[in-house]
Every structure is written in C-alpha cells, then in structure tokens.
Amino acid sequence: MSDLERIVVVGASLAGLRAAQAIRDEGFTGDLSLVGAEPHLPYNRPPLSKNVLTGDDDVTLPGDDRLGATWVGGRRAVRLATTERTVVLDDGRELPYDGLVIATGARPRRLPEDQMALAGVHVLRTIDDAKALRSALREEPGQVVVVGGGFIGGEVASTVRALGKDVTLIDSRELPMDGVVGETVAGWLAAHHRRNGVELISGLRVTALEPKATDATRVGAVRLSDGRSIPADLVVAALGVEPDTDWLDGSGLELDGGVRTDARLFALGESRIVAAGDVVRWPHGLFEDELVRIEHWANANEQGTLAGRNLLRGPADAEPYAAVPGLGTRVHGVRVQWAGFPRLADQSMIVAGSVEDSKFAVAFARRGTLVGAATVAFPRELNRLRAAIASAEAVPVSA
Structure with a gap:
C-alpha cells in the first residue's frame, strides 16, 4: 500500500521478526517499530525444551540487526485503537501506525495461581522460563512430574530422562497427542515413553498441587482425579497454550x-492489519476453508513472511496462505512428524513401515481425499505425504 509510512509489529518472536524482515525486503523505507513483551531480542523457541535445558543457550535468530527498526523491548501492548490507528503500551505510550502486524503469539495455560506460586512449579514458554527450569533440574530433585503430554510436555519428559532424572508424565487424554497425530502414532508414543523409563499416567486430570509436609512453600505432590497423590519435587505445567489476544x-x-483473518491474513474487515503465527485463525483453502490455528515454528516462519509481504502489497494484490503445515518433535531420540490436519480425517491407514519396527507412516483421509499424515522415524515419507496433501490426492496412498 503506497500510503504506508509507519508500520508497527506487535510481537517480537519468530512471526514478528519474519514479518518485519519481509516488510523491509519489499522495499519499505518508512518507520518500522517492533514491540516485544520480553526484554530479549527475537530468539528461537524450539531449543527451549531441549538444548537449553541441557546447557546450550544458543537460541539466536539472525537478521534483526538489518531491520533498521525501532526496538521496543520489555513492553506489552495493552490496547488497540483501530479508529485512531494507535497501539497503547503498558507504560502508557501510544504508537501510531498506518499498517499493523499482530504477532503476539500464545501464552501458556496455567494452574491456579496459588498453586503456581509454590516453589518448584514451572512453565516453559520463554528463555527465562527455560533457564529457571534448568537451574531447578540441576538441584537434582528426586521426582519430576510433567503435567500435560503434548508437544512441550513430551519433549520436557524426554529431556529430563536424558538427564538421568525420574519423571512422571500425566496426561488427561488416554493417549498422548492422539488429537494431533492420531491413535496409531499416539499409541506408539505412549509405549515409547514407557520404554524409556517415563512413568506415563493417562486419562486422569490433575485436581491440585499439594505442598510439602515439611515446607508449605514448596510443592510436594500432585493430586489426581482418581484421588491418588503423586510425589513431586518439581512440577512442569505443560498444559498447552492459548492465543494472546486479551489486549485486543x-x-x-x-x-x-x-x-x-481472511485467507490472506488480513484481520476481518481491515485492510491495514494483518496477523501471523500462533495468534491467527484463518480459513485454509486446501481444507474447504476449515478455520485453523497452528502453534509451531515452521508456520510462524512462513506465515510471518507472507503477512508482512501482504501488508505492503495491500488486499488486492495479496496472496492467500495455503501452505500445508509440516510439524515435528523429537522424543527420546526418535523423530515424530505430522503434516496437514489429521484431526479432520474420517479414516486412517498405515501406508509404509510398521509399528513393530518403530518406523512407519500413517495417512489420514476425509471423504477419500488425503488431509493429513503422521510418521515415526520416517521423514522421507512425511515429505512425500505432505506433497500429496497439497495435491489433494485420493487414498489409498502408497509408496
């Protein structure tokens, strides 16, 4: 849009950084401000549940030094006034904009605050969270309990076991991540956790954290919905995240x-506001305009770039975001990946490998058309199936 002179990017993680880079790459020479709730420059989050917990602090995201942007770090946006085109910060400052990128991501779900206040209770979302958890793990707690068997919870449990700690993983679902990767992969994953020394408790909710009998300020146990208490010297609440939209x-x-947003990532009814990353919910053109939201590095990386580019080009020349998501995690040394949206399927089948060999691929279809895939230790198959999803291939799909 030719009349853009001041652009504000709210959210200084990966999606915000990629949007800012794309804005400059598109030739924008006006004022560019990047607002981040953390005092740190943009950094890479995937290592937080893996490398950082084991001592590697390299989370660098290159490229922020060439933006020529005004960095507003350690400040949260608290209000958006669309009529006045201003973003209000928590220190009272108002940032005027002609174009706005919303990339505030997501925040972790938490246990009740009185329980979160107990010493030894952690969440994992930021670099500071990761360093605090690492320090706590180095104090050699007797028992680590991870609440939540999803993406982050599984990685934390894996890392804690690699550090030689005892770990219990509690998940309210019958199988960890079955809503993401389907029952076959989730069943394998449950067995994989147990084979690697994780005590997996499935199908039960945490109803409370209990303090130590000898120190009421520290966590001592986790109470389950069946009445049991699981001893805990350290608790990691990995309960998933929710989009950070309160300020809106x-x-x-x-x-x-x-x-x-619409398919081009413009906020509905707006021609000067785009959104990207964990915070955005948009209609995906490959899946009958199903409304989706994706919490993963790869999506933030690609979507942030397109959002910044679309903002500069304007709605008339913008491109829809229709990439097939490709996501993955590494648990106890094995790569688990998925693509598309397995949750949309009405049928699934193993199309390569075998569960017994811990190397296999599952295809997911809806009304005969491929909509998702999940693999264990089979990246080549994941890539092939992801391409087939993009082509809307019919099933069965075999190598």
Missing part, C-alpha cells in the same frame, strides 16, 4: 480462538 478486547477485531 474492545478493538473491534473479531476474536474467536485467535485473531480471525
């Missing part, structure tokens, strides 16, 4: 499980 209340933007 009253802005007039449509908020429905994230910032609602």
Whole structure:
C-alpha cells in the first residue's frame, strides 16, 4: 500500500521478526517499530525444551540487526485503537501506525495461581522460563512430574530422562497427542515413553498441587482425579497454550480462538492489519476453508513472511496462505512428524513401515481425499505425504 509510512509489529518472536524482515525486503523505507513483551531480542523457541535445558543457550535468530527498526523491548501492548490507528503500551505510550502486524503469539495455560506460586512449579514458554527450569533440574530433585503430554510436555519428559532424572508424565487424554497425530502414532508414543523409563499416567486430570509436609512453600505432590497423590519435587505445567489476544478486547477485531483473518491474513474487515503465527485463525483453502490455528515454528516462519509481504502489497494484490503445515518433535531420540490436519480425517491407514519396527507412516483421509499424515522415524515419507496433501490426492496412498 503506497500510503504506508509507519508500520508497527506487535510481537517480537519468530512471526514478528519474519514479518518485519519481509516488510523491509519489499522495499519499505518508512518507520518500522517492533514491540516485544520480553526484554530479549527475537530468539528461537524450539531449543527451549531441549538444548537449553541441557546447557546450550544458543537460541539466536539472525537478521534483526538489518531491520533498521525501532526496538521496543520489555513492553506489552495493552490496547488497540483501530479508529485512531494507535497501539497503547503498558507504560502508557501510544504508537501510531498506518499498517499493523499482530504477532503476539500464545501464552501458556496455567494452574491456579496459588498453586503456581509454590516453589518448584514451572512453565516453559520463554528463555527465562527455560533457564529457571534448568537451574531447578540441576538441584537434582528426586521426582519430576510433567503435567500435560503434548508437544512441550513430551519433549520436557524426554529431556529430563536424558538427564538421568525420574519423571512422571500425566496426561488427561488416554493417549498422548492422539488429537494431533492420531491413535496409531499416539499409541506408539505412549509405549515409547514407557520404554524409556517415563512413568506415563493417562486419562486422569490433575485436581491440585499439594505442598510439602515439611515446607508449605514448596510443592510436594500432585493430586489426581482418581484421588491418588503423586510425589513431586518439581512440577512442569505443560498444559498447552492459548492465543494472546486479551489486549485486543474492545478493538473491534473479531476474536474467536485467535485473531480471525481472511485467507490472506488480513484481520476481518481491515485492510491495514494483518496477523501471523500462533495468534491467527484463518480459513485454509486446501481444507474447504476449515478455520485453523497452528502453534509451531515452521508456520510462524512462513506465515510471518507472507503477512508482512501482504501488508505492503495491500488486499488486492495479496496472496492467500495455503501452505500445508509440516510439524515435528523429537522424543527420546526418535523423530515424530505430522503434516496437514489429521484431526479432520474420517479414516486412517498405515501406508509404509510398521509399528513393530518403530518406523512407519500413517495417512489420514476425509471423504477419500488425503488431509493429513503422521510418521515415526520416517521423514522421507512425511515429505512425500505432505506433497500429496497439497495435491489433494485420493487414498489409498502408497509408496
């Protein structure tokens, strides 16, 4: 858009950084401000649950030094005034904009605050969270309990076991991550955790954290919905995340499980506001315009770039975001990956390898068309299936 002179990017993680880079790469020479709630420059989050916990602090994201942007770090956006085109920060400052990128990501779900206040209870979302958890692990706790068997919880449990610690993983679902990777891979994953020394407790909720009998300020046990108490010297609450949209209340933007956008990532009804990353919920053209929101590095990386480019080009020349998501994790040394949206399927089948060999691929279809894939130790198959999803191939799909 030719009349853009001041662009504000709210959210200084990967999606925000990629949007800012794309804005400059598109030739924008006006004022560019990058607002981040953390005091740190943009950094890479995937290592937080793996390398950082074991002592490697390299989370560098290159490229922020060439933006020519005003860095506003350690400040949160608290309000968006779309009529006045201003972003209000928590210190009272108002940043005017002609174009806005919303990339505030997501925040971790938490246990009740009185329980989170107990010493030994942690969440993992930021570099500071990771360093605090690492320090606690180095104090050699007797028993680590991870609450939540999803993406982060599984990686933390894996890392804690690699450090030689006893770990219990509690998940409210019958199989960890079955809503993401399907029952076959989730069943293998449950057995994989147990084979690697994790005590996996499935199908039960945590109802409370209990303090130590000898120190009421520290966590001592986790109470389960069946009445049991699991001893705990350290608890990691890995309960998933929710989009960080509170600051947008009253802005007039449509908020429905994230910032609602059109397929081109423009906030609904807005031509000067785009959104990207964990915070955005948009209609995916490859899946009958199903509304989706994705919490993963690869999506933030690609979506942030397109959002910045689309903002500069304007709605008339913008491109829809229709990439097939490809996601992955590493648990106890084995790569588990998925693509598309397995949750949309009405049928699934193993199309390569075998569960017994811990190397296999599962294809997911809806009404006969491939919509998702999940693999264990089979990246080549994941890539092949991801391409087939993009081509809307019919099933069965075999190598």
